[in-house]
Amino acid sequence: HVVVVDQFIDRTKNRAATFFEKGIVAHVSFGDPVCSALRQYLVEAADETGATHHDGGTYVCMEGPVFSTRAESELYRSWGASVIGMTNLPEAKLAREAEISYATLAMATDYDCWHMGHDEVSVEAVLAVVKQNVEMAQKIIRTAVGKIASHEGPAPMSSALDNAIMTQPDLIPEQILKDLSPIVGKYF
Numbered sequence: 001h002v003v004v005v006d007q008f009i010d011r012t013k014n015r016a017a018t019f020f021e022k023g024i025v026a027h028v029s030f031g032d033p034v035c036s037a038l039r040q041y042l043v044e045a046a047d048e049t050g051a052t053h054h055d056g057g058t059y060v061c062m063e064g065p066v067f068s069t070r071a072e073s074e075l076y077r078s079w080g081a082s083v084i085g086m087t088n089l090p091e092a093k094l095a096r097e098a099e100i101s102y103a104t105l106a107m108a109t110d111y112d113c114w115h116m117g118h119d120e121v122s123v124e125a126v127l128a129v130v131k132q133n134v135e136m137a138q139k140i141i142r143t144a145v146g147k148i149a150s151h152e153g154p155a156p157m158s159s160a161l162d163n164a165i166m167t168q169p170d171l172i173p174e175q176i177l178k179d180l181s182p183i184v185g186k187y188f
Contacts (some may be wrong), residue, residue: 002133002140003057003083004042005104009034009076010089011062017090019097019183023176026164035101037156038148046145051136057082059106061089083108098183101157105140107133107141142155161187 010017020026030107046053060076062068068076076084085105095102109129161184168188176186 001053001108002046002053002136003059003106003108004046004053004055005040005059005083005088005106006032006034006039006056007058008089008092009058009060009079009081010093011060012089013063015090017093019180022167023167023171023173024180024184025166026097026161027166028160028164030093030096030161033092033096034103038101038103040149041144041151042103042140044147046105048143049136049139051140054082057106059083059085059088059104061085061087069112082106090122094105096160099157099160101155101156105137107137109133155184 005115018026025103043053058079058081060079060083062084068084073084085106088104088106092102092104107130109126124148165184165187172188177184
């Protein structure tokens with residue numbers, strides 16, 4: 001199964017989560033954390049390839065490398081989470097700040113503790129399922145690429161920083177503007 005994620009819960013704590021600190025502050029909108037157009041292309045591609053997929057789901061991103069405790073997994077389940085993983089955030093936040101459209105195609109590898117009668121998650125079990133999922137994911141991505149390439153108009157997230165930069169321009173250190181010029185250059 002694959003889940004075309006539409007929401008995230010960030011449980012990470014030791015990762016860089018913003019480009020905007022040390023002399024510049026920006027607050028981008030993140031209520032809908034994935035690009036709706038890119039997400040729709042993934043849903044359509046999953047349909048067309050015949051993949052078993054779920055349109056929408058909440059992804060909990062936890063710190064690794066240790067898997068969740070049973071109590072944590074049950075907590076995430078009570079929150080309505082569909083997927084638990086160790087990637088995707090803060091990448092989604094950084095992509096939004098960089099005005100890059102972002103979406104996630106999450107591949108289920110195990111039931112964790114969510115399905116009685118299944119073993120606890122192990123690296124061996126996860127790797128066996130990942131190998132099976134690779135071919136399916138490649139088909140979905142190949143199909144989605146054509147859809148993405150034919151997208152008309154600007155990328156949906158291409159103006160995510162409009163009105164998001166809070167620091168007065170004359171107070172932003174010159175080196176910060178230089179370092180972030182690929183992201184903020186069009187605004188200064």
